[in-house]
Amino acid sequence: MSGGHASSLAPGQRHNGDADPRRRFVGARVTRLEDPPLVRGQGTYVGNLGFPNQLHMRVVRSPVAHGVLRSIDTSAAREHPGCRGVWTGQDVADIPPITFRPTSVQGLEPYRQYILARDRVRYIGEPVAVVFAADPYVAEDIADLVTMDIEALPVLLSADAPPGEFAPGHSTEAGVLRKQFGDVDAAFREAHEVVEVDVRVGRHSGVPMEPRGALARHDHSRDVIELYGAGKRPHAHRDAVAALLGRSPVGMHFYEGHIGGGFGVRGEIYPEDVLVCLAALRLGRPVKWIEDRRENLLACNHSREQHHVVRAALDRDARILAIDAKLWHDQGAYIRTHGARVPDMAMGTLIGGYHVPAYRAVGHIRLTNKTPAATYRSPGRFESTYACERLMDAVAERFGLSPIEVRRRNLIRRDQYPYPRPMEILDHPVELDSGDFPRLLDRTLEHLRWDDLQAEIARRRDAGECVGVGMGFFMEKSGLGPVDGAKVNVDTRGKVQVVTGSSSIGQGVETVMAQICADALGVDYADVKVIHGRTDMIDYGIGAHASRATVMTGGATRMAALNVRRKALEFAAAHMIEAPIEVLDIVDGKVVRTDRPGEPGIPLGRVAAALAPSPEVVAFGIPGLTAEGWFETAGLTHPYGIHTAVVKVDPDTGGVTVERFHVAYDIGCAINPMLVEGQIVGGVAQGLGGALLEEFVYDERGEPLSVTFADYLMPTAREMPPVEVLLTEDAPSPNNALGMKGAGEAGITGVGAAIAAAIDDAIGKPGAIRELPVTPQRLRAILAGRPAGA
């Protein structure tokens, strides 16, 4: 292997799991069921779909960052022979602004976005009009003919600046979040030392390779609006879009095909999604919209931009007495679908895996004249982990201790779990379910050969190289409940179908669900077909976000499969084999007698055929070899990890080369270690982008400067270091039967923290890195002793 994948879980081997002999697929590095059509170029991404007679929609966007929309001239557009419609805000005045998922935070409603701008525009890229044509090239021609008169207003581009006016009577400070427990002020009064950091994360985002798109049609035979290209939360967003259009949920269905990457931004409710549904309804023809990359970088959710001032009160042994955090969250121009979730999660997770007796956080949600921001993989946690770990490194410096020693003194011990924190995250009480961070640290140091690494770095420094190592410790949250369901059925040929309300955004959910189902039922995972992203096939679903799918949908799939298993055995025992149920089992898709090994079993397909509706079957129960399953959990699961980066700095150019990256992660139970490693390595790549390269830059007029891939730089194969993964299962979650915790965000959460610490170490200036991304310009300024950004 080229990259030194070093999972501690060898193929087919597990440790610390229970010794269930049935685990044939759970824990195995089986290849993905998703792959065959994708490697052949047979994907069903929305851009590849189409219906006869469809129209293409093109969006006309605001060229001004903040202004009064005086008038829009659509006359030339309407005169174009290919024009099949032009809408401005007036044409959709009956559609309410786009809703968000509520939390207990009040007062955000005035900051919602209309699907087309009304009297004001608030960011460059805001949809102002849409045009329709039969050909996408012609639609672009027509869009160019729409002109508008905008009276510019002063722009607000910083969440730190004094708030301005969003609209008459509404400040650009949309809300202030507060969390607190313990006596913070007393702790600071009694502190031996107080250490403070002032650190920022830059504006960047998920930027999936597939641009956004949507295709809607009105199926008159059922009076259903169908939306293709859904993702992330098909059920919740179906309900929300139906409500915006004044339709009943049964009059609208969402369909998810392949999705070219999710990362939190794909599948949220954007103005364009609502517009295509409305257009299909009003124009009576299927309507397709595919954005170009410039639009994607202008108008798909941004994320991450946050300023933190964090203080720690410490006793004489560098143990934390209290942490006091203030943060300013740059929300961009409007509140989007996630509501207040990002700063809420940042504040709720900032103290990570440390024992903190008292904590206070105040978060300012500020609107600016930039693209609206929302969730991006590890929302809030990438930012807060970076802030917290910068603080811990500063504590180490103040006390003259090693960064590792400071962590050791403050990490929550294994015997302290379950570890409650008297506050809420997203309105859920916080209780860290299980963990053993000190052990993970020991294993990390051993795996890294820490002493050898330090000696090597010392040797290279003596030779004049600018190299350093840094770590980022993080506590994740995953498996947000409370309930999810799934349906499993077996057909007469023995093929199994799992219908979930999950969403597949490239992470391998079909394979993972098939593995879980296969072991619970007693079949081969390759015989299991997994449905996701279809609101017409299951009534409820949580989609795929926040590292929930494996825990919640996996839990539901397991319950449903166990119910099918029980049904098959009960029916077979009663009607097909004259044997007590206790001696029956399902192995390799056949019902067999455990007391008579060697006897041919009854294939499940035959059991399914025998369960076809008949008076006898109805007397037994519900026909069909089918069952639902529901999984409920009271608490979140909390995986945790340590990122370690080794970097080399070129003092002349300010360039940073990441030479090595190590991720140690305790996942409780890895359903498929190969897929978990894939999630982690991919997350590291995105994290390195946010730490070193990626930034949405604006000029002083609010003009976005990062609107091509030549300006918005993402890591290529040449920037990626070898990533080593140490995957452990030391702390299974007590909240589900398999001990599972989430995997989706493990690779990214600690990257900013580790890279900042490593660069500090390389240049010998503790605390120098205060702002991400660490671009060559910023690093040169730091090395020259100038203020960063100068």
Add this chain to the structure above:
Amino acid sequence: MMDSTEQTRDIALEVNGRAVAEQVPVRLTLADFLRQQLGLTGTHLGCEHGVCGACTVLVDGRSARACLMLAVQADGRTVTTVEGLAPADGPLHPLQQAFHECHGLQCGFCTPGMLTTLAELLAECPRPTEDEVRVAISGNLCRCTGYQAIVDAALLAARRMAGDAEAA
């Protein structure tokens, strides 16, 4: 599809081993021609400005950005897309098989461009080093995998293809 005022040309080319003769608007990109007119939607459009590499196809055996080429420029040429790497009803191309085995894809959107780029590399350089593979795909962006498994897959496919050649 076409506007009546649209200027068009007739082109003839070979796509995935099949002769094709079509009338195309002069401004139609090769990528849109393949996707919309021929229904070969495996060629994906990720940026339409030549950076991401998702739309990479082989033109006369050389990798080319189908988003930066016009369909009329493909007149008389031979084009291979991801659909042409292996017969639809046959076994996978060794690169496709290795991507599957090494978990070299997640969402799959960049995969066609990665495969065509690597097909060109392995045709020219049957035993590439890891560095050579990384250089070859440095013009193809992937947002899911971190590239490591893609590099592993390319090296595995190269070993198998070279081994086959020796065996033959």
